[in-house]
Amino acid sequence: MKFKLIIIIFTLFSTSSPLYANDSISKYLLFNPQKINIQSDSIAISQRQIADLQDFINSSIQESSAGNWKLRTSADTINIFFKIDVEFPHYDAYKLEISKSQIHLTAINHSALRYGKQTLLQLLEYVKFEDKPLSNIIIEDWANFQKRGYMLDISRDKVPTMNSLYLLIDQLADWRINELQLYTEHTFAYRNHQKVWENASPLTALEIQKLDAYCLKKGIDLVPNQNSFGHMENWLKHDEYLDLSECETDCKTIWGNRKRTALAPTNPKSFELMQELYTELLPNFSSKYANIGGDETVELGLGKSKSLSEQIGKGQVYLDFLKKLNEEIIRNGKQTQFWGDIVLNHPELIKDIPKNMTALVWGYDATYPFDKNLAPFQEAILDFYVCPGTSSWRSEIGRNENAFINLKNAAIEGKKYGAKGYLITDWGDYGHFQPKSVSYATLALGASYAWNYSEKTLNNIEFLLNHYVFKDKTGYTAKALLTLGNAYLKAGIPEGNANAFHLMIRRYAWTMNGHYQTKHLNEKGLLAAKLEIEKGLEELQKAKPTSIDAKIILKEVKQASNLALFGIHLGLERLKAKDMKTENIPKTTRHKLASELKNLIEHHKDIWVVRNRQGGLNDSVSKLEDLLNYLKE
Numbered sequence: 001m002k003f004k005l006i007i008i009i010f011t012l013f014s015t016s017s018p019l020y021a022n023d024s025i026s027k028y029l030l031f032n033p034q035k036i037n038i039q040s041d042s043i044a045i046s047q048r049q050i051a052d053l054q055d056f057i058n059s060s061i062q063e064s065s066a067g068n069w070k071l072r073t074s075a076d077t078i079n080i081f082f083k084i085d086v087e088f089p090h091y092d093a094y095k096l097e098i099s100k101s102q103i104h105l106t107a108i109n110h111s112a113l114r115y116g117k118q119t120l121l122q123l124l125e126y127v128k129f130e131d132k133p134l135s136n137i138i139i140e141d142w143a144n145f146q147k148r149g150y151m152l153d154i155s156r157d158k159v160p161t162m163n164s165l166y167l168l169i170d171q172l173a174d175w176r177i178n179e180l181q182l183y184t185e186h187t188f189a190y191r192n193h194q195k196v197w198e199n200a201s202p203l204t205a206l207e208i209q210k211l212d213a214y215c216l217k218k219g220i221d222l223v224p225n226q227n228s229f230g231h232m233e234n235w236l237k238h239d240e241y242l243d244l245s246e247c248e249t250d251c252k253t254i255w256g257n258r259k260r261t262a263l264a265p266t267n268p269k270s271f272e273l274m275q276e277l278y279t280e281l282l283p284n285f286s287s288k289y290a291n292i293g294g295d296e297t298v299e300l301g302l303g304k305s306k307s308l309s310e311q312i313g314k315g316q317v318y319l320d321f322l323k324k325l326n327e328e329i330i331r332n333g334k335q336t337q338f339w340g341d342i343v344l345n346h347p348e349l350i351k352d353i354p355k356n357m358t359a360l361v362w363g364y365d366a367t368y369p370f371d372k373n374l375a376p377f378q379e380a381i382l383d384f385y386v387c388p389g390t391s392s393w394r395s396e397i398g399r400n401e402n403a404f405i406n407l408k409n410a411a412i413e414g415k416k417y418g419a420k421g422y423l424i425t426d427w428g429d430y431g432h433f434q435p436k437s438v439s440y441a442t443l444a445l446g447a448s449y450a451w452n453y454s455e456k457t458l459n460n461i462e463f464l465l466n467h468y469v470f471k472d473k474t475g476y477t478a479k480a481l482l483t484l485g486n487a488y489l490k491a492g493i494p495e496g497n498a499n500a501f502h503l504m505i506r507r508y509a510w511t512m513n514g515h516y517q518t519k520h521l522n523e524k525g526l527l528a529a530k531l532e533i534e535k536g537l538e539e540l541q542k543a544k545p546t547s548i549d550a551k552i553i554l555k556e557v558k559q560a561s562n563l564a565l566f567g568i569h570l571g572l573e574r575l576k577a578k579d580m581k582t583e584n585i586p587k588t589t590r591h592k593l594a595s596e597l598k599n600l601i602e603h604h605k606d607i608w609v610v611r612n613r614q615g616g617l618n619d620s621v622s623k624l625e626d627l628l629n630y631l632k633e
Contacts, residue, residue, distance in 0.1 A: 025134075028126040029119065030444075030464055031141070031176060032454035034090075039136040044098045046133045048075040050124045056080070057124070061117050064110045064219075076101060082113060090142030092178070096120060099136045111219035115141070115176055125467065141452075145414065147385065147421030148450035149179030150443065151225065153393075155187050155234065156428030157616030159201050164436075164611045165211055167548060173218035174468070175447035179421065180215060181225040181291055186234035187615075188226070190280055196235050201615025208284040216286060223337070224285045227293030228274050228325055229263055229318075230300075236260035244270050247303035255298050262297045264304040265321035275328055282332045290332075291360070292325050294318075295339035315346025319353070326357055340377065340384065350376045360423060362387035365495065366405035370413035378417045385421035386414035390442040392434045393427040394498035394506070396564040397533070397557075400485030402495060403442040404458060411449035422450035430506055431620040433563060433604075435556035436611055437549070440469055441481055469547065476543035477553065484536035484561055490528035493520040500529060501567030508570065508627050512580045523575055530568045537561050552610045559603050566596055582630060594631040597624060 052073040069080045080103045094107035094116035107113035127134050189202040215222040236245045246264040250257040263270040301309035309317050329336045340359035377384040388410035391403035424446040448457045465478035488499035496517045512518040577584040
């Protein structure tokens, strides 16, 4: 019998504009493979095999197992081979080969083995939901960045419960994140410093040890993150620590008058405090790294270090203290990470940074010049990360377009300049009003970009979020969050580290004309944003997520949206008031706004404790209550 075998082979290589081998298959892949080869006229796996195979792979992922198996399915037997091969040349590399009755997965390490199994599960999702067999396929894949991290702010009021953190770790493992940092200022229970953390519901040493062990099981490096220079206001606001302040009274900084935010590097007690904290904190982590922070030291050179700064330069004062902290980190058996913003102001000093330190180069605007700011660290032969952000803070419901571009630029420029890592940051400035779920879109997209950037991922993000994050067959959960996350654009004001809704809540007592964003607010823009948020809420009403946190997602997104709407309502009334001042809004209208805000505050309290500890809630609520009282006057 004669027959003609036609094999059509498509190959996908990682480029800025990749060609997809099969769009319907690639739709189901959360991560863009470096190479993919599909024999489209073959059948490797049929619908009758996937239930048994899915059960087997899910079990195998939990065990991180390698080995050989014969899996009997309702159709036939599949021979499965999982093995480790340390000779792969790339980060977290694996090769997945699927043919008739055969699955071969070879990986460089156990994490990569898990990633390959996740890819296999996603291919099975294609078979299941598209009702099509899977062709013979070969995927060769690896990460563009050795370290792919997520940093969560746990010092701006929200300290997650242990259950919330365990869920987060599970999610990060699904998204191929292999580094987690919990940004800490005062939220670790240091033995001798209860005054600092007593109202914050801090993490304890035992809790850190449990989280560290859980992270290790999931292939995630839990890196300690204790700010050690700037952003020490939660320590320095207490009189017991006043003498450690660079500025004990107001200093005129680039942010206006500030005091008690930065340690005085010229006071030996500042260093002694950090020695004590490192000695207690660092042994709870198995990671070989520690992030000492050091960002935004805006008071430096204006107070106690002014004289020395005038002699040797403010940049040198900064670097000398950073070096001392680095030596202490090394003495504790770790390697130092630090935020790279301050030394970028003194580029001539970058060459003097110890080569065992890793710079974390952060920038959160869509226009942030990663290319310009990475080059000096590359030239100095230093390890460095690119650090984009979720843009969720100071937004209530997100600033997605800004984040999407920021994440993209970090991935492209980070790969170009040879960054060791890609760290997605998620801050909680001013009350941490935004819920966790507002960051899901940007975090999942950023995780995909950290693996291998593709412009197609963003086009497919709604489907991927619904399928793998929210598990919503209606498709409306992701649709709603993406609508809400870009509603800020409708206001039509200049970009900045806040959107219009948050600015009204934050700057209720300040002039609108004196701020570069609020002076552009207008009725047309606010009404357009209001309509977009209402559209997102209508979509949310139709959503039916089934993820483990589905119920709280719906509640917290509705709450955040209503808080954003309140910001719009306040803004509209201010535009009509004399001099656009809140105090000049008619009393009856102010009281109506106060009633709206009071209800939102009560919901804020109820929703907070579902994912987070009680500590920090009072501080967050106080920011809304200050506005509430202002409206009542």
